Amino acid sequence: MPEQSKDWWRTAVIYQIYPRSFADSNGDGIGDLPGITARLDHLVELGVDALWLSPFYPSPQADAGYDVSDYRDVDPLFGRLDDADKLLAAARERGLRVIVDLVPNHTSSEHPWFKQALAAGPGSPERARYIFRTHKPNNWESTFGGPAWTQVPDGEWYLHLFDAGQPDLNWDHPEVRAEFRDILRFWLDRGVDGFRVDVAHGLIKQADLADWHYPVEPLTGPATEGIRPPMWDQDAVHDVYRDWRRVLEEYPGERVLVAEAWVSPAERLAAYVRPDEMHQAFNFEYLEAAWTAAAQHEVITRSLAANGTVGAPTTWVLSNHDVLRHASRLGLPIGTMRPRGIGVGDPQPDLVLGLRRARAATLLMLALPGSAYLYQGEELGLPEHTTMPDEERQDPMFRRTNGEQKGRDGCRVPIPWQSDAPSYGFGPTNASWLPQPANWAGYALDRQRGVPGSTYEMYRAALRLRAQQGLGPGSLTWAEGPEGVLAFRNGDVYVLTNFGETPASLPAGARPLISSEELHADGTVPTDVTVWAVV
Structure with missing residues (x-):
């Protein structure tokens, strides 16, 4: 293993692939592993370091594959085990690492x-x-x-903390622990570089199963005031991950564990990335932070400080398969609580404002030291599908709340590759497991590749500069700025995001490297714009 690959996860940009919505090779309307393999060069061209695959295991698909019936195989929807091996080999040839999803909190009821x-x-x-x-x-x-x-x-x-088809496992049982050690080894032996652990904070329940009279989401309400829900973030869960870390360390090449842990405050989350536990944990407080200079300053400062106490990198994320795409979320009025889906008849986000802020947020995120995750399609500026007909929705959240919550289908729509092709190039036919919006053609990759100022080309340029300037392994020093402006230095790069209503000035002599929108003719930074510069 080359020396430069050591601790690769500390600074990596990792691209999440939702297999059923990335690329369909056989025309059945569902993305698959051969489709992903055929599109790996897109990730190389984009400039990411690794990919994370959401579940592709055999499943009744009660929750889009997060209800696993066999942890050691591939669902026929997505191909065969041989296709997984071919994908791993093709990624390795291109210098891309592969992280796979692991779902240990529950199995399928068909397991x-x-x-x-x-x-x-x-x-x-x-x-x-x-x-x-x-x-x-x-x-x-x-x-x-x-x-x-x-x-x-x-x-x-x-x-079942999720769907009735997802019974929770008893992690106090030694057979459960032994089974998952074996599952880890099965995929490590096949060459995966690590695991993103679903509901990592949920495996252990409070022994007395006490009643809970507050919301079950730990990032909201009283949980942030120190009242810990009995089903989440129990201290004994860390024994599991110390055990898993020992398994990973039996293997060469820096294999990693990534926590999906909806845990706050940042100090509690940092416990998951202590030196003998996981390597990364998604920073959901950052994802949830309001689009204001004060809120962003607070969450970035707190996150870096908390992770610094345990020697871990901070892992930044703006979108994934469970939340509103940030190009839509940031088009809602500032201070709006993130809805769990948007549908016909709901207040609609401002598409133009949302994309403008999303581009600025992306440049801000990619300038921060640590690791970052991108969600498929965000490099195209894709918004949420917010007008999907209710009868097309498949998320169990929609069904179990009788439509009160629209659910996550809007961020899971198959992505557009080619503006004039069937299913916008998602597959060889018009089939698409969720309906694609009529305006998808305008976001297609072929409309953006090579087009100056396009969202795709902004992502490519930012990722190239991030690597060249060493921003991932860098460090952050806050800079003074007027109210409504967030400014910091990371190495030789000066980063400014203007949240205010009036144009902001760069330091004298600053030479812009990249900006999320064009600067004013006098060099000042417009509202809702991020710029990287050297001073």
């Missing part, structure tokens, strides 16, 4: 273990792998809406 649990009956060793109780023990709600407990025909109840 052999859960079928055995139902067949074996109350009090059986098979049921002990899950969380069964003779009586419904508490008032917990599913994060998808509705109760978190479902009764089976013999009268017992099982816990």
Whole structure:
């Protein structure tokens, strides 16, 4: 392993691929592994270091593959195990690392273990792998809406913090722990570079399963005031990740663990990336921060300080498969609580303002020291599909809340590659598992490649400059600026984002390297614009 690859994860830009929506090779309307392999050169051209694949395992698809029935194979929707091996080899040839999703909080209800649990009956060793109780023990709600407990025909109840088709595993059981150590080794032996761990904060539940009278989202409400929900972020979860870290360290080449942990404050999140646990944890407080200079300054400062205490990099993210795309989220009025989906009849984001702010937010994020994640299609400036007909929606969140929450389908629409092709180049036919908006052609890659000022070319230029200027391994020093302006230095690069209503001035003699929109003729920075400069 070359020396420069050591600790690659500390500064990497990692691109999330949602397999069913990236590229469809066979025309069935669902993206697949051969489709991804055929499009890997896009990632090389873009300039990222690695890709993260959302689940492709066998699954009934009750929650788009996050309900896994077999952790050691590939769902026929996406191809075969051989296709996964070919993808890993093709990525390696291009210098791209591959991280795969791991879903350890719950299995599918179609997993052999859960079928055995139902067949074996109350009090059986098979049921002990899950969380069964003779009586419904508490008032917990599913994060998808509705109760978190479902009764089976013999009268017992099982816990599912998500869909009823996703029964929670009992992580106090040694068989569960042994099984996942083996699953880690199965994929490490095939050459994956690491795992993004779904619901990393949820594996251990408070022993007494106490009632919970607040929202189940730990980044909102009382959880941020020190009241920890009994189903999230229990201290014993860290024993699991110390165990996993030892497994990864049996393998060469800097294999990594990445936590999807919706945990606050930043100090609690930092516990997941202590030297003997995970390598990265998504910074969701940053994703949720308001589009103001004060809010951004606060969350960046707190994040860097908290991770600094444990010697970990900060991992920045603006969009993923579970949240509104930031090109739409930032088009909502500042201070709006992030909705869980937007549909027909809902207040609509300002598309022009949203993209302008999204471009500025992206340049701000990519200038920060640490690692960054991009979500497929954001390099095209894709907005959320906010007018999807309700009858087309597939997210269990929509169903379980009786449509009160529109869910996550809007950010999962297959992405456009070619403006005049069937399904905008997503596949060889017009088939698309979710409907693509009528305006998708304008965002297609072929409309943006080589076009100065396009969002795609801005991303390419920013990633190239980020590497050239050493921003990932750099350090941040805040600079003085007028109210409404955020400014800092990272090495030789001066970064300014203007959140204010009036143009902002760069330091005397500053030479701009890149800006999210054109600067004024006098060199000042317009509102909702980020610029990198050397002074």
